[in-house]
Amino acid sequence: MVVEDDEAIRETLRVALEMEGYVVFCAEDGREALETLPRIPRPCLILLDLMMPVMNGWELAEALAADEALATIPVVVVTAFADRAAKVKKARGLLKKPVQLDVLLGTVRQHCGSP
Amino acid sequence: MASLTPIGLEILERAPGVLVVAASCDGEVLFANHAFEELPPAGDAEGSPSHDGGVPQPTKDVLVAACRRVASSGAAEAFDVGRLGPAGPLSWYQCCVTPLRLDGRAAAAVCRDVTAFKQEEARLRRSESLLIDAQGIAHLGTWEWNPSEPAVVWSAEVYRIFGVTPDEFTPSYEGYLQRLHPEDRERVGTVMTRAAAEHRSFSHDERILRPDGSIRYLHSWGHPVLDASGRLVRMIGVCQDITDRQLAQIALREALAEANATATANARLYAEAKKALGMRDDFLSIASHELRTPLTPLSLQLQLLRRRIREGLRATDKGAATQDLLKLIETSDRQLARLSRLVDDLLDVSRIRTGRLTLMPGDVDLSELVREILDNFGPELTRAGCSAERQIQPHVVGQWDRVRIEQMVVNLLTNAMKYGAGKPIRVTVSADSGAATFQVQDFGIGIAKEDQPRIFDCFERAASVRHFGGLGLGLYIARQIAEHHGGTIGVDSEPGAGATFRVTLPLRPGGRRG
Numbered sequence: 001m002v003v004e005d006d007e008a009i010r011e012t013l014r015v016a017l018e019m020e021g022y023v024v025f026c027a028e029d030g031r032e033a034l035e036t037l038p039r040i041p042r043p044c045l046i047l048l049d050l051m052m053p054v055m056n057g058w059e060l061a062e063a064l065a066a067d068e069a070l071a072t073i074p075v076v077v078v079t080a081f082a083d084r085a086a087k088v089k090k091a092r093g094l095l096k097k098p099v100q101l102d103v104l105l106g107t108v109r110q111h112c113g114s115p
Numbered sequence: 116m117a118s119l120t121p122i123g124l125e126i127l128e129r130a131p132g133v134l135v136v137a138a139s140c141d142g143e144v145l146f147a148n149h150a151f152e153e154l155p156p157a158g159d160a161e162g163s164p165s166h167d168g169g170v171p172q173p174t175k176d177v178l179v180a181a182c183r184r185v186a187s188s189g190a191a192e193a194f195d196v197g198r199l200g201p202a203g204p205l206s207w208y209q210c211c212v213t214p215l216r217l218d219g220r221a222a223a224a225v226c227r228d229v230t231a232f233k234q235e236e237a238r239l240r241r242s243e244s245l246l247i248d249a250q251g252i253a254h255l256g257t258w259e260w261n262p263s264e265p266a267v268v269w270s271a272e273v274y275r276i277f278g279v280t281p282d283e284f285t286p287s288y289e290g291y292l293q294r295l296h297p298e299d300r301e302r303v304g305t306v307m308t309r310a311a312a313e314h315r316s317f318s319h320d321e322r323i324l325r326p327d328g329s330i331r332y333l334h335s336w337g338h339p340v341l342d343a344s345g346r347l348v349r350m351i352g353v354c355q356d357i358t359d360r361q362l363a364q365i366a367l368r369e370a371l372a373e374a375n376a377t378a379t380a381n382a383r384l385y386a387e388a389k390k391a392l393g394m395r396d397d398f399l400s401i402a403s404h405e406l407r408t409p410l411t412p413l414s415l416q417l418q419l420l421r422r423r424i425r426e427g428l429r430a431t432d433k434g435a436a437t438q439d440l441l442k443l444i445e446t447s448d449r450q451l452a453r454l455s456r457l458v459d460d461l462l463d464v465s466r467i468r469t470g471r472l473t474l475m476p477g478d479v480d481l482s483e484l485v486r487e488i489l490d491n492f493g494p495e496l497t498r499a500g501c502s503a504e505r506q507i508q509p510h511v512v513g514q515w516d517r518v519r520i521e522q523m524v525v526n527l528l529t530n531a532m533k534y535g536a537g538k539p540i541r542v543t544v545s546a547d548s549g550a551a552t553f554q555v556q557d558f559g560i561g562i563a564k565e566d567q568p569r570i571f572d573c574f575e576r577a578a579s580v581r582h583f584g585g586l587g588l589g590l591y592i593a594r595q596i597a598e599h600h601g602g603t604i605g606v607d608s609e610p611g612a613g614a615t616f617r618v619t620l621p622l623r624p625g626g627r628r629g
Contacts, residue, residue: 012412101418
């Protein structure tokens with residue numbers, strides 16, 4: 001699942017992963033992510049942006065960690081703010097924007113295996 | 116020689132401290148008492164230096180000579196004889212020489228030993244001189260005041276303190292009050308009359324005016340002197356000139372206040388500088404985020420394109436794959452445009468802050484321009500979920516810089532779409548009496564009253580940084596453009612009820628407002 005408010009980044013990530021063969025769901029902020037998650041097959045990875053309106057990345061990470069069912073889904077932060085990403089609850093990794101394609105695919109493969 | 120009765124003789128011999136000698140006008144000693152016999156016959160070679168200018172020494176020949184003189188002249192004499200030492204009088208006598216009524220002419224000298232008195236007198240004089248010196252050194256004067264008499268007694272130092280001489284001024288209670296500083300007169304007068312009436316001591320500061328107009332600061336002490344029945348005899352006291360000390364204190368206080376003010380000003384400047392630095396750091400961190408945002412998809416898109424081209428188009432559905440790639444390129448284009456605008460905004464801010472923003476006015480049809488911009492923004496408006504309502508009065512034409520006006524319109528529109536996403540946007544263009552008005556109204560999150568003045572400042576954002584991206588430059592630039600055209604920009608907003616931004620521009624350049 002890709003949680004990112006910027007439409008261009010969100011769409012590009014989706015296209016890049018779908019071209020590799022993965023199934024991608026999107027949300028444009030934390031709240032939409034929380035609403036969507038129960039309705040979709042459990043994602044193998046959540047790619048999480050930090051700066052979003054309504055509910056930002058830090059807040060979403062807190063909410064996920066507090067939910068028994070969702071807490072076990074790996075979360076990788078995708079952000080330009082490398083220093084503040086350290087404070088994201090239970091994040092398994094960090095991708096710095098602008099994202100390198102091979103690093104992105106490698107991370108996804110690591111958590112989700114081959115498509 | 117006349118005879119003396121035994122009693123008479125005893126008296127003359129036994130009287131303490133008395134020298135007696137009687138002699139004829141020939142110098143024949145007729146009688147002398149024992150004390151006289153003890154005197155040295157004549158003065159010693161040093162003479163007797165005296166600060167009175169030559170007092171004869173107590174010697175036999177001086178006294179006998181005096182008797183001879185008086186015996187001859189028949190006129191009595193009175194004089195002092197004495198010997199002075201370095202520390203004061205060694206011996207001193209008061210002498211009276213009287214003619215005697217006997218057969219033949221004779222006189223008798225009777226001298227009284229007043230050495231002790233003279234020594235005491237010298238001691239007192241020395242003591243008084245020390246006291247006067249001390250008063251002068253300490254600028255301390257003593258005074259006496261009997262409240263039932265107008266006259267007051269002052270020591271020399273008090274005259275000096277008051278800047279007058281005993282010839283020009285006779286001290287009195289009234290005179291003293293007159294010389295007080297007008298602001299202190301009432302207070303001091305009350306204290307002193309009460310002290311005299313209630314037999315109390317007092318101690319206070321006061322200011323006096325010298326005849327030349329200068330002010331002296333004094334400290335005065337007063338103390339009542341009572342007689343055995345408790346009645347007030349007089350008030351005695353001391354006053355000291357503390358002007359130097361006071362002036363030094365005042366100067367010190369002023370210097371401290373100035374130092375304080377400087378320190379406060381410096382602290383404030385430091386706080387402002389720190390705040391400015393903090394804002395700049397915030398801005399830099401937001402700016403880097405904002406710039407990386409369009410760069411991210413651009414970079415990914417190019418990497419995707421390269422990957423696809425290298426692998427060749429392996430997709431089963433070549434058409435769909437090509438569509439995907441073409442859409443990618445389109446998105447990349449938009450990101451580039453976005454990046455471009457951001458960089459331009461930053462350059463503009465730098466130009467504005469160094470005073471280099473120059474306008475190139477020309478004929479601009481604002482109605483046409485706004486319509487065109489709204490059309491170009493069609494896809495973005497749809498994506499933001501904002502329907503645009505237009506109320507555009509046709510042919511609103513003015514002398515403006517087209518590029519800058521466009522920039523201002525786009526900034527306001529972008530804000531409306533960002534903060535009022537999913538709600539309609541109302542755009543109005545109108546003109547009346549020499550000015551054009553452009554208005555953008557959104558129905559989004561709105562702006563609190565306390566934030567409204569700030570949002571037009573550089574790098575200011577009323578929305579929380581964590582929720583909304585953006586550099587905070589759009590409104591600042593918009594205001595600069597409006598004001599450089601001689602116009603104004605303002606906002607009307609309530610939190611939760613959206614915001615209306617209104618720009619007025621004079622149709623003709625009239626120079627900057629204000």
